Amino acid sequence: MDALVATLNAAPLWLVILIKSALLLLVVVTTFAYAMLFERKILGWMQLRPGPNRVGPWGLLQPAADAAKLILKEDLTPKTADPLIYRLAPFISLITAFAVYAVIPFGENNGSLWAIGDVNAGILLLMAISSIGVYGISLGGWASGSKYPLLGSVRATAQMISYELSMSMSFVGVLILAGTTSLAGIVHAQASMWFFIPQCFGFLIYVITAVAETNRTPFDLVEAETELVGGFHTEYSGLRFGSFFIAEYVNMLTVACIATLLFLGGWNAPFGLTMIPGILWFVMKVGAFLFFYMWLRATLPRFRYDRLMAFGWKILLPAATLNLIITALIVALRG
């Protein structure tokens, strides 16, 4: 162990960061694979059926089987498609989904942060990167040269940019309380009280917009099967479809991480249970949030599109603004 630590200390810094980055990506992709299996299992149980249970014990090798199938599947490009942009779109989705993990901290050990980069404008960088993700979906649907993908992608773009507004407004309440945009700083500010208590409305708005941003039920109009076949990825097959799929689940994971960092106290332990390490608390909170996502999918029906847009612009946006003004008022009066 000491020899390992000594070798690591002697290694150049860039090499250490490179290894850390590769490991982190591996963890993210593995989490995606098992989040998907977990979701199918949970949906199965909620519908009184066993879920995937054929590949490996308890269906645990299902993700590997799915990956092999997607990799070997024929890669189709419709002749009406724009070949370059058609191939570029899943790449954009995937890279933006992966890139946000550069700034997300997962825990803290004796004052040193478990993160690739402890950026002091963390939350700004996070939003800047993740808002590029909409390009993948809108370009993918447009470049397919087919009707359903086009309709799906235009819907998706309008939905995602509308809900992004309320989402960025729901962060402002947290920023007022924390007084910093550094994600680690926001977690430190929650040492005595997690922000979902004073920011309960902000948290509610964040959860709603987060579900809409990741295009999940009840906001999955982007791929409303009964109307749009598969939505923006109707024409995609094989690993290109897989890229969109990975991006969607990795984005879910990101959203769960942000909810944990901003509202659920990050790696702070509840009720003074500090004998469990902070990183485990972080994982548990993220897991609980992911479960909530899947629970929603099993429970709620889909919105109607006009109601979705009216809800975003006429209710969520004023509610988020009101929330931040009330927060500011309380901070201004109490200091």
Add this chain to the structure above:
Amino acid sequence: MAPYGSVALYLCVALAAALLFTVLPGLLAKPKPNAHKDEAYECGVEPTSSVSGRFPVRFYLIAMLFVVFDVEAASFYPWAVQMHALRMFGLLEMAVFVVVLGIGYAYVWKKGGFSWR
């Protein structure tokens, strides 16, 4: 190697991983094209018309409104971080901003910019 150096290195690794997912299908999955496979999907029938055509102007309007309101949302951020120092002064300054924003918002609402039908 301030934090942004590590971030840049991580982005390179993420880029490589995403590139792998983009290049692999061309290497492993052999295409066997035929005329029907290459057609755009339309529930099994031959596509009846081209995709380009008239499109509801609503979507365009939403995109325009987004640009306006997103810029305004961004201007809340620096203010929010300094709120503990600004106190009452900050609140009043922002109240003026929100009133102006609210007038624009009410105008768009009255003109029907937020209703889909």
